[in-house]
Amino acid sequence: MASYTADRAGAAARLILIVDQFEEVFTLAEESERQTFIDVLQAISDADGTTPAPAVVVLGMRADFSQNCFGYPPLEDALQHRQRLLPAMTIPQLTEAIERPAEAAGVKVEPALVQLLLQDAGLVNADGSTTGRSDAGTLPLLSHALRITWDKRRNQRGPVTAQAYLDVGRLRGAVEQTADGAWNELTEPQQAAGLWILLNLVHIGADPSRDTRNPREWRELLDNAANRAAAEQARDVFVRERLLTADTDTVQITHETLMRSWPRLANAINKHRDGLVWRQRLDEAATAWEQSRSPRWWRRFGDGRDPELLWRSANLDAANEWAAQASELDHPSALGQQFLRRCTRKRTAASAAIGVVISVLLVLSTLLGIATVQTKTALATSTFTQVVAEADRLRVTDTSLAAQLYLTAYRMQPTPALYTSLLETENEPLSQPLPVRHTSIVRTVVVNGTTLASAADDGTVQLWAMSSRPTLASRITESGPVTGIAITPDGTTLVSAQDNGTDSAAATIQMWKIADPAHPAAMGAAIPAGIGHVRGLAISPDGKTLASVGGDGATGLWNVTDPAHLVPLGARLPGTARMLYGTGVTFSPDGNTLAIPGDDGTIRLWNVTDPATPVSLAPLQGGSRVTYAIAYSTNRKIMVTGGGDTVMRIWDVTDPTRVALLNQPVTTPGASILSIAVSPDGTTVAAATADNTVSLWNITDPAHPVPLGVPLTGHGRGVGAVAFSPDGQTLVTGSADSTVRLWALPPTRLVGPQGNVTAVAFSHNGRILAVAGADNSVRLWDTTAPTTPVAAGPALRQDGFVNAVAFNRDDTILASGGYGKAVRLWNVTDPKRASQLGTDLGFPGEVGGLAISPDGQILAVGCADGTIRLFTLTDPAHPQPLGASLASTPNKLVGTVRFSPDGKVLATAGADHQIWLWDTSDPTRAHSLGPPLARHTDKIYQLTFSPDGKTLGSVGADHTARLWNVADPARADEIGPPLQQQTNAVGGVSYSPDGKTLATGSDDKTVVLWNVTDPTHGTTVGHPITGHINFIYTVGFSPDSETLASGGRDHTVLLWQLNVDRAIQRICQSTAADLNTDAWNTYVSRDVDYNPPCT
Structure with missing residues (x-):
């Protein structure tokens, strides 16, 4: 853009840049990317007082996104002074929208087709008079019909005819074809989730003809989805095909025609109509009850909701009967379930109270105790049911809190179902937040030996002593946001970068002595970074060189041999890493290569064998959007990168001058990849993303990364920092929700085979587990301590996939065989x-x-x-x-x-x-x-x-x-x-x-x-x-x-x-901090004394 506008400097006619669907800047872009894009638009449209601006910028945006512009001065100014509201399109305008694009392509549209389209869309009557109706779904609906008609027309050179439109079944047929195409693109779990979403977006009327669209908040829907990932993927396909319309917060069916024209949806609505009516009634009642919360001072007498809004016997009995047999497609929402439980609890308590009154009239002294027991039993049963339901619901969004709730319920009633729920936690990463949280976005986390450091925008660096129960050793307070930290390999020195104001030259770098983390001491004075806002820091493996990436994209190198006197090394290295925060810039394990990400998706490599005279190497294309994260494996010649395109790439860096991509790029489940870490043994990658999750990957075979379980959930906002502990058993994450979480990775999850696991066999003494793999290997694991298995020697190799393994009686011989047409015997004494x-x-x-x-x-x-x-x-x-x-x-x-x-x-x-x-x-x-x-x-x-x-x-x-x-x-x-x-x-x-x-x-x-x-x-x-x-x-x-x-x-x-x-022992070691009093009151009961299961 800069090149184009520069070339046109002085031209008589200015460039006009039209940015359509500008609302996607708020729905699809990360904050840093959004800000940069807005800054670029402002730069090319601002005049300097002597010459006109290089370009005129026109933004096309839906009116319901106007409020999103506040907080961005250029957009606020445009809204106040240069805004033009466009009303809904008129019939002539819609006619032009149908005819003009075809004319531009040299094709005519029959007038009869235009009339049919407008009539089927409900915009005109059969006699040509207007209906007065038009909404946001009209254009996507007409687009459906025209696209299908265009694809199916018989004469590829002739006009688009009404007959072609009739041949595809008019609007109903066009919508049906589009919907079926989208449906067939989904997997079975995504289809189930997609149908559930659509049914939630329908408001059931008194009869089918009165069914209407029901816009919903997407976050609320997602929280109630049985399969969160499948729901998101289904929604994306439906939105892409314009069956759904989504904005920042809500999602809705694009046009009501879909509800009647697509047989699959219409049949589902009719089949589940009774259940959907019940869910609709329940949600409306539950929402009114939830919104009736009284002022905070009144909650001391209850939970603050109006008890008069709770259902009585007739309604409640029927609702409970429906809920007990509801299907996956019409089951009650989490709020609806909570409402039913509270109704049941109130009635149970009331029934018990009536029983007490009657008993008093009969034999007061004897039956009063019985009534009390009944009430307590009813409360205990109700509480147990609620805790299990909450644990089931939270399992998708916060596994660690769910584990605590499962354990709480198990202490109440040790049922077989809860037994297996607890077993499931054994192979799930479990986490708890550090007890002292930051007050702003956590930018960086670093683990070195037994010290954990975290840095945040609140201007602090927290130093923690790592143990089963981490303790805060000290807190370093800076004068501004801390945008990056690094620790020297010997663990004695920490370097921090901080922004000290809005002045781009105000950023400083400070060295700290942390040999005793409880008493950090500044080493020399803070020095100006000289590169604007510092976006990232890295220290070379020998501890002698510091790299700092600035807000202008350039990188400075420093000699830190004497931490009290940093010395700049030569000129700064050019680059485009302006949007980086806290991660990314990285030295190779041998210290000879420096990798720097870029806003344009490139990764710039430098030979820094002599850091005073770095030599540029061939850059890598790391994606179509900004690259945020880079991590080397410390014991393998690979590098992992990720960024705004959500794609993880693994590179062979054996020869830094000939770096090659190893894998087909893998799309991670979440949003932009903000940070990446590789485990110390080189088998696992952790990718932190902007959608609040961290995904783990098995990269034993780096050419074919395989996900390790489902993404980790627990943070409330994007995760921008991730690091492994030296032993690889703990993962540390930092988030925009101001917290740092420690994840206990399950040691009983064995990562090893570079292919499918085809057979397992324990030795007769139980000390060895043999694992056969499709990578032509057998791996032996020492299971003497089954909760902490370790590899027992290198993999045993043979030709072809290994299908079967068996030990002899005294465990001295192992037999293995498979696709290699052979059986091999091994001495495993x-x-x-x-x-x-x-x-x-x-x-x-x-x-x-x-x-x-x-x-x-x-x-x-x-x-x-x-x-x-x-x-x-x-x-x-x-x-x-x-x-x-x-x-x-x-x-x-x-x-x-x-x-x-x-x-x-x-x-x-x-x-x-x-x-x-x-x-x-x-x-x-x-x-x-x-x-x-x-x-x-x-x-x-x-x-x-x-x-x-x-x-x-x-x-x-x-x-x-x-x-x-x-x-x-x-x-x-x-x-x-x-x-x-x-x-x-x-x-x-x-x-x-x-x-x-x-x-x-x-x-x-x-x-x-x-x-x-x-x-x-x-x-x-x-x-x-x-x-x-x-x-x-x-x-x-x-x-x-x-x-x-x-x-x-x-x-x-x-x-x-x-x-x-x-399983219980691991839950208590890893998640005890999650079930605090607030969580107890929310997910267990305010009516039950706080009694966490791990005390």
């Missing part, structure tokens, strides 16, 4: 020094499953040709075949192989949908035990024997788990009905060694625990356990039945400690 035994056992095709007999003497291998082959392991370095191969269904992969506990029966299954039982009491003469068991209707993935050998469990692609009575394997038969709880293919199954529990893992991303004490009546324990984000291929119990391992397509293994006390 010392797991840290595992080595191959002999040569591979080769097979004609893929190895599907394998097992070692309980006595350790026989290896059984399932093959792609439908055969099972037995080998003796008497000499494990030279296994020998035992008898002839066993033949199941020809050319159908045998994917799972299991020995019975006594070794006399071998069970196999796979792609032929059948289970085969083989007599292996004499392995040289193994033979089939009767016909195969054929109740599954699709491929069988995994088998498991009960500890007593009398029951066999199987799971498969038909969504079922089945139990079989194999006490007499020759007469085996299914026990009871299938165990069916999961909604997709069931990939993994395992019996607990104590025989009480069966675990199944599924493509629906859940693990289900089954109580099989009575195998004829298996029942679920609580609800399905979530934690994985993709298909769970495999599950396995530890020998003591205390730990369950699960793994699958998300490249991770999760260890579940089934003793709930371990």
Whole structure:
């Protein structure tokens, strides 16, 4: 823009720059980007008093966004002095809007088509008279119709005809086609969330003809969504296709035609009409009740809401009956649920009070106590129900507070459902805010050793001693906002940058001695930064060089060998990092390269081997918008970047002169990426975003990053700073909500395989877990302490995906096999020094499953040709075949192989949908035990024997788990009905060694625990356990039945400690500060004394 206006300087005609849909500056841009854009527009439209401005700028903006302009002086001035309000378009203007663009493209629009369009949009009557109606949805609606008609016209060179419009079904058909196209673009969860959104945007009338649009606040809708991410994605697609119209705060259906013209929505409205009416009535009553809050002084006598607005018996009974059976599409909102609970609580208390009065009249002294107990019981039940509901609701937005509420409810009633809810927290990052918060935006967090430093716009740097309960060591107070901090590698010196006023030259840099964090001391005087506002700081790994990025985009280098006397090194390095705050500028681990982000998406690299004479290297294109964040891995030659386009990129920086992009850029779930950190072991990336969340990524294979669980929630505003602790077990985040949070990362989430986890197996002594991966590897984990597993040596490599692993009886041998058409035996006597035994056992095709007999003497291998082959392991370095191969269904992969506990029966299954039982009491003469068991209707993935050998469990692609009575394997038969709880293919199954529990893992991303004490009546324990984000291929119990391992397509293994006390201990260590008295009163009850569950 600057170049263009400069070229036209002195020209007779000035540039006219029209910015249409200017409201998107408020809805789509971050504050820093918005401010810069407004500044640019002001700069090119301001005259200097002697020459006219280079350009005339015209902004087109919806009138309902006028209030957003306040706070931006150039916009306020334009509104006050140069505003022109445009009324709704007239019929002639709308006619021109239809005809003129077509004429510009050399195409005519038939007048009859124009009349039909205006008539169908409800703007004119059949006789041509106007209806007087027009709204914001008219143009998008006409756009739908014209676009579909244009695409479907028969004569590509002729006019756009009324017949073409009739052929697409007029406006109704056009809307239907657009809506169906948008629907088909969504995934199944997004479709469910999208339909839920649409139903929430309909106001149900007395009859279908009176249904109308119901604009809603988007934040309120999002808080009530069952799947927050899916709801946001569905809304974005609907808005893009102009089915919905969204502004800063609200969202609405673009035109009521959608409610009647799209069969999918119309049918859903009719199907759920009764439920939607109930929800509508409930929301209206609950909103009136919520808005009736009395002045603060009156709340000492209650919660401040008018009790007279609460429903009485008839309404309440009917509403509770509806709520109990409401579907996902018409279930009550969180406020509606709270209203119903309060109504029920009031009636219960009133009923109890009436009972007391009657009792007094009968036998006062005896029955008064009974009534009191009844009232307390009713209150306890009501409170329990409320706490569980609040925990369920908060689980999406604040997992840590939800964990505290689940524990609170569990202390009240230890139900199976709450047991599994607590287990789920074991593999979730849990957090708590530091007890002393800043009073403004937190710009930077730095962790060095046991010291945590945070800097904020409130002019302070807080120094904390890191421990299980962090303590504030000291606070440094500056004269202005602290825009950046860094700590030297030895942890003894902190450097801070602060803005001391509006003067661009007023920024200063100060060095602090923090060897004793409780007594920081300034080292020398604060020196002028000389570069305007400081946007970011970084110290080289040798602690000798400081880099500071200024508000003008340039970077200065300083010699800080003597912290009391900073010395500038040469000229400043040019750049465009004007919008950076607190993060971004970074030295490579060897200190030889400096990476600086830019507002234009570029990343500028400098060779600073000699910082006095830096050499520019080839810049990188880091995105289409501003790059905010850069982080190097300290132990791998990679760099990770992110910015305003929400895309994370990973670069190979082995040779800084030839940097290459490693991955297909990955779009993170949130908004702009503001800060990035790489874990000390180089396996995990944390990306902090402007939408209040942090997403974690497994980058073991940097070319294919995989998300680790769902994004972390808990902050109330954008997260602009993130850092890992030196041990990688804690993540620190700083936010615009003025808080710093410490996240306890689950040590039981094993990040390792560079591909799918295909199999897990515990050693018989429980000390080692073997994990097979689609990256051609087996990884061994030391699980001696199952809550803190550690890698046991390097990965064991072989050709092809590894499908199966098994230990022998004394845990000295591990067998592995898979796509490489071979089984490899490993000496794992010392797991840290595992080595191959002999040569591979080769097979004609893929190895599907394998097992070692309980006595350790026989290896059984399932093959792609439908055969099972037995080998003796008497000499494990030279296994020998035992008898002839066993033949199941020809050319159908045998994917799972299991020995019975006594070794006399071998069970196999796979792609032929059948289970085969083989007599292996004499392995040289193994033979089939009767016909195969054929109740599954699709491929069988995994088998498991009960500890007593009398029951066999199987799971498969038909969504079922089945139990079989194999006490007499020759007469085996299914026990009871299938165990069916999961909604997709069931990939993994395992019996607990104590025989009480069966675990199944599924493509629906859940693990289900089954109580099989009575195998004829298996029942679920609580609800399905979530934690994985993709298909769970495999599950396995530890020998003591205390730990369950699960793994699958998300490249991770999760260890579940089934003793709930371990989950409770972690919750109390990581989240105790979240349930303070205010939270208790809000989410538990003001009527119940404060009694947090961790005291």
